Amino acid sequence: MAKQGEGGGYNRPRLALHVPEPKFRPGDTVDFSHIPVPEAGAQPRPDETCAASETNPLCTALVRVLGDDNKAHGPWDPRLSPDKLREILRDMALVRAFDERMYRGQRQGKTSFYMKCTGEEATSVAAAHALASDDMAFPSYRQQGVLISRGYPMVEMINQIYSNRGDKLKGRQLPIMYSSRGYSFFTISGNLATQLPQATGFAMASAIKGDSRIAAAWVGEGSTAEGDFHSALTFAAVYNAPVVFNVVNNQWAISSFSGFAGSERTTFAARAIGYGIAGLRVDGNDPLAVYAAERWAADRARSNNGPTLIEYFTYRAEGHSTSDDPSQYRSAQEREEWPLGDPIMRLKLHLIELGEWSEDQQKAMDQELAEAVKAATKEAEKNGILGHGMHHPFHTMFEDVFEELPWHLEEQADQAIRERKIKWPQQ
Amino acid sequence: MATAVSGDDVVSLSDAPTRPMNMIEAINDALDIMLERDPDVIVMGEDVGYFGGVFRATAGLQDKYGKTRVFDTPISECGIIGVAVGMGAYGLRPVPEIQFADYIYPGLDQLISEAARLRYRSAGEFIAPMTVRTPFGGGIFGGQTHSQSPEAIFTHVSGLKTIVPSTPHDAKGLLIAAIEDNDPCIFFEPKRIYNGPFDGYYDKPTKPWKDHPDAKVPEGYYSIPLGKARTVRKGEALTVLVYGTMVHVAEAVCREKGVDAEIIDLRTLVPLDIEAVEKSVEKTGRCLVIHEATRTSGFGAELVSLVQERCFYHLEAPVERVTGFDTPYPHSLEWAYFPGPIRIGEAIDKLLEA
Numbered sequence A: 001m002a003k004q005g006e007g008g009g010y011n012r013p014r015l016a017l018h019v020p021e022p023k024f025r026p027g028d029t030v031d032f033s034h035i036p037v038p039e040a041g042a043q044p045r046p047d048e049t050c051a052a053s054e055t056n057p058l059c060t061a062l063v064r065v066l067g068d069d070n071k072a073h074g075p076w077d078p079r080l081s082p083d084k085l086r087e088i089l090r091d092m093a094l095v096r097a098f099d100e101r102m103y104r105g106q107r108q109g110k111t112s113f114y115m116k117c118t119g120e121e122a123t124s125v126a127a128a129h130a131l132a133s134d135d136m137a138f139p140s141y142r143q144q145g146v147l148i149s150r151g152y153p154m155v156e157m158i159n160q161i162y163s164n165r166g167d168k169l170k171g172r173q174l175p176i177m178y179s180s181r182g183y184s185f186f187t188i189s190g191n192l193a194t195q196l197p198q199a200t201g202f203a204m205a206s207a208i209k210g211d212s213r214i215a216a217a218w219v220g221e222g223s224t225a226e227g228d229f230h231s232a233l234t235f236a237a238v239y240n241a242p243v244v245f246n247v248v249n250n251q252w253a254i255s256s257f258s259g260f261a262g263s264e265r266t267t268f269a270a271r272a273i274g275y276g277i278a279g280l281r282v283d284g285n286d287p288l289a290v291y292a293a294e295r296w297a298a299d300r301a302r303s304n305n306g307p308t309l310i311e312y313f314t315y316r317a318e319g320h321s322t323s324d325d326p327s328q329y330r331s332a333q334e335r336e337e338w339p340l341g342d343p344i345m346r347l348k349l350h351l352i353e354l355g356e357w358s359e360d361q362q363k364a365m366d367q368e369l370a371e372a373v374k375a376a377t378k379e380a381e382k383n384g385i386l387g388h389g390m391h392h393p394f395h396t397m398f399e400d401v402f403e404e405l406p407w408h409l410e411e412q413a414d415q416a417i418r419e420r421k422i423k424w425p426q427q
Numbered sequence B: 001m002a003t004a005v006s007g008d009d010v011v012s013l014s015d016a017p018t019r020p021m022n023m024i025e026a027i028n029d030a031l032d033i034m035l036e037r038d039p040d041v042i043v044m045g046e047d048v049g050y051f052g053g054v055f056r057a058t059a060g061l062q063d064k065y066g067k068t069r070v071f072d073t074p075i076s077e078c079g080i081i082g083v084a085v086g087m088g089a090y091g092l093r094p095v096p097e098i099q100f101a102d103y104i105y106p107g108l109d110q111l112i113s114e115a116a117r118l119r120y121r122s123a124g125e126f127i128a129p130m131t132v133r134t135p136f137g138g139g140i141f142g143g144q145t146h147s148q149s150p151e152a153i154f155t156h157v158s159g160l161k162t163i164v165p166s167t168p169h170d171a172k173g174l175l176i177a178a179i180e181d182n183d184p185c186i187f188f189e190p191k192r193i194y195n196g197p198f199d200g201y202y203d204k205p206t207k208p209w210k211d212h213p214d215a216k217v218p219e220g221y222y223s224i225p226l227g228k229a230r231t232v233r234k235g236e237a238l239t240v241l242v243y244g245t246m247v248h249v250a251e252a253v254c255r256e257k258g259v260d261a262e263i264i265d266l267r268t269l270v271p272l273d274i275e276a277v278e279k280s281v282e283k284t285g286r287c288l289v290i291h292e293a294t295r296t297s298g299f300g301a302e303l304v305s306l307v308q309e310r311c312f313y314h315l316e317a318p319v320e321r322v323t324g325f326d327t328p329y330p331h332s333l334e335w336a337y338f339p340g341p342i343r344i345g346e347a348i349d350k351l352l353e354a
Helices: A052-059 A082-107 A121-130 A144-149 A154-162 A195-208 A227-239 A271-275 A287-302 A333-337 A343-353 A359-381 A394-398 A407-423 B023-037 B061-065 B077-090 B105-115 B151-155 B168-180 B245-257 B274-284 B299-314 B341-353
Strands: A136-138 A215-220 A243-249 A278-283 A308-313 B018-020 B041-045 B070-072 B093-097 B131-136 B161-163 B185-190 B216-218 B230-233 B238-242 B261-265 B268-270 B287-294 B320-324
Touching: A052 A271, A052 A278, A082 A121, A082 A144, A082 A154, A082 A287, A082 A343, A082 A359, A121 A144, A121 A215, A121 A243, A121 A287, A121 A308, A121 A343, A136 A195, A136 B077, A144 A154, A154 A359, A195 A215, A195 A227, A195 A243, A195 B077, A227 A243, A227 A271, A227 B077, A227 B105, A243 A287, A271 A278, A271 A308, A278 A287, A287 A308, A287 A343, A394 A407, B023 B041, B023 B061, B023 B093, B023 B168, B023 B185, B023 B216, B041 B077, B061 B070, B077 B093, B077 B105, B093 B168, B131 B168, B151 B161, B151 B185, B151 B268, B151 B287, B151 B299, B161 B168, B168 B185, B168 B216, B230 B245, B238 B245, B238 B274, B238 B341, B245 B261, B245 B287, B245 B341, B261 B274, B274 B299, B287 B299, B287 B341, B299 B320, B320 B341
Parallel strands: A136 A215, A215 A243, A243 A308, A278 A308, B041 B070, B041 B093, B093 B131, B131 B185, B161 B185, B238 B261, B238 B287, B287 B320
Antiparallel strands: B018 B216, B161 B268, B230 B261
């Protein structure tokens, strides 16, 4: 038997552990030439009813529609009307304006926390436009674009972010963890990837009842390492569940690059191959490609052809949240050098190219959206901001744990209310 | 002499004829009735479909209700429970089975962070009305991965209801109540007594249920409200707080020792019937808590605390607790682990002598 310890095994080669390392760290010069960017329009578009295996080549490709010439190309062009394109552009710009304002609000101490989706707006906005408004969205924490696209009132979103009197979630959830059954937007969890089996279960339930609603779930590339991701794909594959899994590959999970989720060996879309479900790898900064892919997958699910895993290849231009500083772990140049550009810019230039939009109109719209967000903020602030008093009656803290209040929670509620009178007699 | 009291707090119980059933049959009957009554009830789990479950709890149900209402699942507890959460959010009432309670841990995040919190975090917009059925407890030579009693983990979580029946009669009524409940429920089935009550002597075979009064199960629909304990027998000398398999062990020990004990079968741990506990302990002044699960941070610790906090001035002796040992469940030595007549008898003596 070989001797244990250092150098054990004698003349056998010493084993070595590989720890992934991103290509660029702070101060490094960025060169993204290793990322192949295929020509727009070059990817084939199989029929939505095709065998899952027909999509295998698309799991390692990159579906693109908008070319460098700002024109739409190829079979994935969803051929949207100029009005629809302007709607998507407007919703993406509104999300960006909203993020900007809320980020500042956090810095001003109006709330504890915020998460921007800058650079990734297409992955939620264009996707939401491709779904039916009552398809249940199971979002992660960066899909505010789904709510915005569905016309959910911004004031309600801000009320939630401020945990104020108007917050429909009664000040219980972290800011940005929205919930709206009316807008088919599932309540957000802080535990990652838990929504994927839930989306699958919702889709299965819809199928059991012979309904026509499908489910669509979003998850970051980092969270694909969670067991829930694999359970969800197994169930979806086994029961042919009408569900769309959107993996937003924005390259960074806080400070861990996508290599820690396994991206060095294969793509995230290629996970679909092992489960025998359809998979698409899509330029996530191309709103037309995102719309086309999401619509393809939704139509496929709706016609009982099964689940689809879509990887949206994009870039998180900002920090993970207001609690981290990306300049501490990645090169500041990455954002500028990202080879797939910016989704809002790309759609704007496309509309201009079509003769359906102008820089002046864009400027006017941005101005108008900034004003709209500002007005919503003012409106929400009338209901209070986080930290300025306790906005909710103490009894609400104990409600909704169960449908009915059991004796032990009633006793604890009495205690909390008694303490309040002693601690904060003025409130 | 103590008198047996049984079946109190039963609602919706008509004059239906009764039929002797063992616990598995009672559970199967409850599922059958709920699948029939409510098209939103779905039964799923490993091997529950065609085969009817490894303990036969779902036998015949797929044949009767079809493959989209009673079906097998992949071996993925995280998936089973996560999918059930999504089904509940849609509006169904899934009844997932986890084949052994020991396997539930991969699904804990979905139970603890998701099912239990959905109502709270969405302020009532989304709920997870699901009932996770799972066989639990030892006494069948199941070794450390087929014998555990993890109920304390769930009683510690806000938003879950924890249920443990001890008779066929209660298993049926409580399971129906759990399925109808709009909160997520964990339904622990004491597998040692699936086929007969067990009086605690490892070298004696389990008796069949057919001669037991609580195995005369009414036909058709009835439910037993969650949060209501059952007085197994009335007594004056001491109160025994107990649930599941240990109800029968406690009963046998008290009977054989001739102790005039009041035995309270808690039936649901959360919500707990605190009134029944207080009333009995105030009357007897002595209290023994028994469970099969390991001792440290077990549910017994909670019961002892509650009795101490709420009944202290009525107590004639310190509250005693009999539990399993703080070891994993051993295979060959399982009857040394099991809190049987000796451990219970000694605790009763100590209580009565104090």
